[in-house]
Amino acid sequence: MSPKGRPEGESAPKRVSAEGSPVSDESTRRITVATAWLDGCSGCHMSFLDIDERLFELATKVDIVYSPLVDAKVLPEHVDVGILEGSVSNADDLEKARAFRKCCTLLVSLGDCAVNGNVPAMRNQFKLADVMDRAFRENVTTHPVIPVACVPELLSPVRPVHDCVPVDVYVPGCPPRADAIWYVLSELIEGRTPDPATVTRFGA
Amino acid sequence: MSRIVTIDPVTRIEGHARITLTLSDAGKVEDARFHLTQFRGFEKFCEGRPYREMPALTARTCGICPVSHILASNKACDHLLSVTIPPTAEMLRRVMNLAQITQSHALSFFHLSSPDLLLGWDADPASRNVFGVMRKDPALARDGIRLRQIGQTIIEMLGGKKIHPTWVVPGGVAEPLDAVKRDAILALLPEGLDVAKRTYAFYKTLVPRFVDEARHFGTQPTLFLSLVSPKGHLEHYDGLLRIKDAKGNIVEDMVPAIEYERLIGEAAEDWSYMKFPYYKPLGYPAGIYRVGPLARLNNADACGTPYADVALAEFRMLQEQGPVASTFHYHYARLVEIIYALEMMERLLKSPDILDTRVRARARSNRDEGIGVSEAPRGTLMHHYRIDDNGLITWVNLIIATGHNNLAMNQSILQVAETYVDGNRMQEGMLNRVEAVIRCYDPCLSCASHAFGEMPLVVELADARGRVVDRLERR
Numbered sequence: 001m002s003p004k005g006r007p008e009g010e011s012a013p014k015r016v017s018a019e020g021s022p023v024s025d026e027s028t029r030r031i032t033v034a035t036a037w038l039d040g041c042s043g044c045h046m047s048f049l050d051i052d053e054r055l056f057e058l059a060t061k062v063d064i065v066y067s068p069l070v071d072a073k074v075l076p077e078h079v080d081v082g083i084l085e086g087s088v089s090n091a092d093d094l095e096k097a098r099a100f101r102k103c104c105t106l107l108v109s110l111g112d113c114a115v116n117g118n119v120p121a122m123r124n125q126f127k128l129a130d131v132m133d134r135a136f137r138e139n140v141t142t143h144p145v146i147p148v149a150c151v152p153e154l155l156s157p158v159r160p161v162h163d164c165v166p167v168d169v170y171v172p173g174c175p176p177r178a179d180a181i182w183y184v185l186s187e188l189i190e191g192r193t194p195d196p197a198t199v200t201r202f203g204a
Numbered sequence: 205m206s207r208i209v210t211i212d213p214v215t216r217i218e219g220h221a222r223i224t225l226t227l228s229d230a231g232k233v234e235d236a237r238f239h240l241t242q243f244r245g246f247e248k249f250c251e252g253r254p255y256r257e258m259p260a261l262t263a264r265t266c267g268i269c270p271v272s273h274i275l276a277s278n279k280a281c282d283h284l285l286s287v288t289i290p291p292t293a294e295m296l297r298r299v300m301n302l303a304q305i306t307q308s309h310a311l312s313f314f315h316l317s318s319p320d321l322l323l324g325w326d327a328d329p330a331s332r333n334v335f336g337v338m339r340k341d342p343a344l345a346r347d348g349i350r351l352r353q354i355g356q357t358i359i360e361m362l363g364g365k366k367i368h369p370t371w372v373v374p375g376g377v378a379e380p381l382d383a384v385k386r387d388a389i390l391a392l393l394p395e396g397l398d399v400a401k402r403t404y405a406f407y408k409t410l411v412p413r414f415v416d417e418a419r420h421f422g423t424q425p426t427l428f429l430s431l432v433s434p435k436g437h438l439e440h441y442d443g444l445l446r447i448k449d450a451k452g453n454i455v456e457d458m459v460p461a462i463e464y465e466r467l468i469g470e471a472a473e474d475w476s477y478m479k480f481p482y483y484k485p486l487g488y489p490a491g492i493y494r495v496g497p498l499a500r501l502n503n504a505d506a507c508g509t510p511y512a513d514v515a516l517a518e519f520r521m522l523q524e525q526g527p528v529a530s531t532f533h534y535h536y537a538r539l540v541e542i543i544y545a546l547e548m549m550e551r552l553l554k555s556p557d558i559l560d561t562r563v564r565a566r567a568r569s570n571r572d573e574g575i576g577v578s579e580a581p582r583g584t585l586m587h588h589y590r591i592d593d594n595g596l597i598t599w600v601n602l603i604i605a606t607g608h609n610n611l612a613m614n615q616s617i618l619q620v621a622e623t624y625v626d627g628n629r630m631q632e633g634m635l636n637r638v639e640a641v642i643r644c645y646d647p648c649l650s651c652a653s654h655a656f657g658e659m660p661l662v663v664e665l666a667d668a669r670g671r672v673v674d675r676l677e678r679r
Contacts, residue, residue, distance in 0.1 A: 039242060042218055043267020043367045049315065050366055052353045053346065059335050069315065070333040071215045071636070092220070092241060119264040122249040131245035139247055139601045140479060141469030142488050149475040150224060150239045175267060175367050 031189055034066035034079045034104060038093040039120040039158065040086025043175040044111035045069070050178035061189050075099050081188055083108045087120045088159045092152040101165035106188065109160070109167040110181070112174040112202055117160045124157040171196040173204035180204070206234060207627060211635050216316040216333065218268050218648045223617055223638060231627030236618040238610070238642065240478035247600045255281055255569065255591050256374060262587065262602070263368045268311065268648055270368050271304035271359060272580030272605075275441065276587040279576025281374035283462070284591060286570035292560035293376030295552050298441045299389075300362050300372065301578065302545040302552075305440060306396065307355025308581035309497070309538040309545075312646040313403070314348020317535060320640050321410060326633030344406070347399045351542070354396040358549070361385050376564035383559060390553050397511075397546045404515060404539045411522075414532060418522075420623040421641045422531025422616030425450035427483055427493035428502045429468075429608065431461065431579050436505040438512075438544060440579040446503045447483065447493065452526040461577035464586055468603065480610045481603055492615065495583025495608040496645065497537035502527035509551065512544035531616050534644045569595045580605045582648050606647040616641045 037045060045068065051058070065079060066072045082104030088094050101107055112118040123131050132154075137144040161167055171184055180200040187194035206229060212222040220242045226235040250261055259277040263270040275297060282289055289297075315334045322341060323332050331339070338345040356366040362381070363369025371378050411418075427450070431443040445467065447456040456467060471480040471488045483491030493499075507513045519540055522528050528537075552558060569591060576587045583605030590599040620641045625634045 037220070039244060041264050041267040041270070043264070043270065046267045046311075047367055049311070049352070050356055052349050055334075055349060056338060056342075056346075059338055064333075064335065068213070068215060068217075070335070071329040073211075073213065073215070089244070090242065119261060120244060122261075123245040126245070126248055126251075131248040132243075134248040135243070135245065136472040136479070139470065140472050141484070143471040143473070143480075145472045145474045147243075147472065147474050147477050150222065150237070151241050151243075151475065151477050154243055174264070178366070 031062045031080045032065045032076070032078075033062050033081045033083065033185075034075055034100065035064070035068070035083040036066070036085070036096050036100065037068060038084060038086030038096060038114070038161070039089035040111060040113040041119075042068075042085070044085040044114075044173075044181075047173075047175035047178050048181050051182045052178070054182055058185065062185070075103050077103055079104045081106050081108060083110050084114050084161050085110045087113045087117045088155065088161060088164050089120055089123075090152040090154045094155065094164060097161055097164050106168045107161075107165070108169045108171060108184065108188075109162060110171050111176060112172055114161045115170050115172045116202070117158055118174060121158040121160075128154055128156045169194060169196065171200060172202045173200040174202075176200040176204060209625070209627070209630065209635070211639060214639050214642055216319070216639070217642055218266075218316075218646070221642070221647070223642070225617075225621050225625060225638070227625075227627035231629075233618070233621040233625050233627070236614065236621045236638070237475060238478075238613050238617055239476045243477040247602060250597050250600045253597050255284055255574070255589060255595050255597055258587075258589065258597065259372065259374070260368070260370055265602070265604070266648055267367050269304060269308050269580050269582070271300055271372075272578060272585050273587070274369070274372050275301055275578045276576040276580075276585045278372050278374055279442075279578060280574040280587040280589050281576070282565075283574035283576060284569045284571050284589065284595075285374055285565070285567040287375055287565040287567050289376040289565050290560070290562045292380070292557050293563040293565075294441070295555060295558055296362065296377050296381060296563065297372055299549050299552050300359055300369075301441050302549045303355045303358035303362070305355075305545045305581050306400075306542055307352045307359070308646075309542050310348055310352040310355060312581075312643075313535060313538055314345065314352070316646070317640070317643045318344065318348065320636070320643070321414075321535075325636050325640065326631075329632060329636070332636075344403075347403060351396060351399045351403075354392050354399075357392065358389050361389055373564065375566055378564070380561040380563045381559055386553055386558060390550065393546055393550045393553075397543065397550075400539070400542045400546055401511065404543060407536065407539055408518070411536065417637075417640075418530045418532040421620055421644060422612065423529045424492075424612065424615045424619060425529065426612050426615075427455065427486075427491070428499035428527060429483075429493045429495050429584055430500040430503045431577065431584060432503055432505075433508075434458070435508075437508045438500060438504040438506070438541075440500075440545075442578070445577075445584075448503050448527060450527065450529065452502075461586075462575040464575070464577060464603075468586075468608075470603065470607075476610075478610050479607055481608050482611065489611055492611040493608065494531075494612045495605055496534060496581075497541050498528060498531070498534045499583065500579065501537045501540060507540070507544045509544055509547035512540055512547055515540040515543055531612070531641060531644045534646065538646070580648075582606055582646055583608050604648070606645070609645050609647065613642060613645055613647065616645075
């Protein structure tokens with residue numbers, strides 16, 4: 001895939017990995033895709049699975065090289081398309097968003113949480129300490145303690161993905177319907193820049 | 205010096221987690237922990253919202269089982285209104301819930317766990333996924349995709365959307381069902397049941413291959429918690445709480461769900477964003493229990509539908525006596541429940557009253573505290589709200605299906621790690637087995653992170669002083 005056009009948005013990134021040239025072999029060109037969920041509900045990934053039998057067609061054109069749906073534990077260094085669901089709420093989310101930007105030629109912000117913060121960002125109107133206290137001190141019947149070990153630090157405020165790293169394609173919706181996701185993927189596979197505004201909207 | 209192995213992230217589960225195993229000098233597993241690494245804060249940030257927003261807001265705890273949250277939330281709101289919803293509305297809510305159980309269980313079995321069962325624990329991680337299953341056994345993969353699609357399509361036909369539908373409302377449902385849609389849903393069910401029976405028959409042939417896993421995948425004695433119907437039958441929408449012990453004795457029965465706080469307490473630990481519910485009379489952490497398909501089938505006297513009852517009898521034969529203990533058999537229980545869900549949807553949709561247009565009781569809030577409990581695909585789900593005189597939320601507590609299983613999941617990974625992990629000769633397949641026992645529970649970490657966060661899976665080796673000396677991630 002050689003993404004010719006760039007989305008109109010001002011945050012269209014300058015970088016095109018390897019000068020926009022395909023990462024894999026020209027002749028047996030299969031697109032590599034990585035996906036991750038940050039702070040969200042997994043609903044966008046579920047909506048992706050709702051493309052149903054089209055998964056078979058997708059599998060002929062695309063390799064999912066990193067995703068909660070497959071077992072790779074490490075993001076490859078060069079990926080054609082990265083898809084992020086969810087907002088950036090903790091240190092792990094931020095690290096993952098940066099890694100995706102670094103490794104992926106095109107970065108897709110999938111769903112309202114990624115695009116505008118949505119429900120996860122509702123916690124921004126409260127002090128983080130109060131949010132933690134409610135969960136781990138007030139709403140327990142024994143052994144109240146705030147988790148700090150082996151868990152990522154929470155960030156405040158919760159932010160949409162493009163507030164942390166440049167994003168190429170925005171696909172709003174809560175979640176975007178499977179047909180909208182299929183349209184976006186198909187366009188990217190064909191080397192075109194999708195215009196998701198034609199198929200989805202905030203809260204769709 | 206001991207070491208810590210970290211598996212991070214745990215894959216083919218729904219959410220973010222990490223597992224740490226502590227190994228002794230001799231390479232023996234001494235401890236295992238399951239860490240949820242996402243925290244969201246619904247219990248706080250819903251404060252100040254009108255209670256009628258809660259179903260749509262809390263649906264966003266989980267895109268896999270949004271219907272469960274929508275139902276538990278609306279039941280809590282029904283309680284706030286102090287109404288009994290019309291019988292047809294209850295039947296329609298039940299249909300949507302059963303459709304969700306069908307799709308969610310299909311996702312767990314086909315998309316997430318079948319790669320282990322069909323391709324093997326030690327298969328190449330690069331192809332050990334649903335796409336690998338599509339290549340190895342396309343017919344089975346098609347069945348799984350179709351079954352999930354049938355569940356999702358029924359949800360969409362009822363609620364207008366596959367994920368986060370808004371049709372269920374406080375007091376009932378927003379729109380009655382019409383004959384055209386009913387017939388369209390009924391037309392899907394025979395195919396779904398064919399797929400479910402075919403898969404069940406196939407899975408029974410697989411079970412003998414996994415005798416060893418069944419013996420070591422989380423066989424710890426625990427209590428089992430679930431709703432049952434007033435007759436003691438399998439129940440997913442309403443009903444009463446029952447707790448059985450590991451020997452099959454009923455220790456709590458016919459407890460109204462709104463009294464859950466009498467049975468269930470919650471503890472926190474500083475190493476996970478997931479809390480640790482426990483059975484109060486036994487205290488923490490002794491009050492360990494399991495929820496979900498395994499617990500529901502162990503607790504139910506019968507399913508109440510013909511084919512599912514045959515399958516239930518076969519399920520009980522997995523163990524010589526008493527409740528089925530092995531966590532590995534969650535897979536089996538899930539397939540039995542899919543059959544039940546499809547049979548029960550047909551029965552409900554053929555009821556003469558299903559097209560009744562009286563589907564919504566209208567009232568304003570008549571109480572300042574509401575509790576809603578239902579069975580999500582992964583187990584008992586509890587929503588508990590308090591509101592002020594203006595109907596604005598002042599306090600929320602959510603106890604999520606996956607949370608109930610937290611103590612048991614930790615115990616299970618320890619057992620599997622002790623059995624299969626050799627610290628002197630670490631291999632990827634060993635770690636995959638540790639992840640696989642987590643997959644048996646089908647944890648929904650999106651849900652569990654309502655208060656907490658995501659779970660990545662990492663294995664770290666720590667020395668006796670707790671210093672991390674080694675870390676293993678699967679590549």
